[in-house]
Amino acid sequence: MDTLLMIAEVGMGFVGFTMVVVTLRMTTGAGLTPFQRLLTRFYVEVGLLSIALAGLPAALVAVFGDTLMVWRVSTYACLLAIVFYMPMYIRRRLRTKAAVPLTSLLVMVGYGIALVLLILTATELFWQPSLAVSLSFVCWGLGSSALIFVMMLGQFLEEGSPAEGRA
Secondary structure: OHHHHHHHHHHHHHHHHHHHHHHHHHHOOOOOOHHHHHHHHHHHHHHHHHHHHHHHHHHHHHHHOOOHHHHHHHHHHHHHHHHHHHHHHHHHHHHHOOOOOHHHHHHHHHHHHHHHHHHHHHHOOOOOOOHHHHHHHHHHHHHHHHHHHHHHHHHHHHHOOHHHHHO
């Protein structure tokens, strides 16, 4: 359980750091393109969602103890997060008409795999919900956000600041 709480703390630090980087970028006078705004929303929303999904089982264990019910609820929460968030994200992404870089494609495939694994976990045919299932999903959420952030950071560095273009 301590691992989930540690991941939630790392997630809070990550979301805060990424927002500082985006804010610094914007203070240089360079705005964000629609695609960069989409990516910023993605890693902030998924980062915050991962923090919530890491905190949920910790809170439930504190109330109910380490029971199968806690891990079932946590698995269903992770499943619902994908089912409701991903279609919304894909709709937003289609509106930007942006190309799909390899990093974004890998993240989407990763969420597809996570969806299948969470459905299999919810059926309890092969294995029962557990800390490992919740932990792996939360780690993927933060890891995917970090991948998207690194991709966007690369774009920030390539573009430079508006002041450089005028010099």
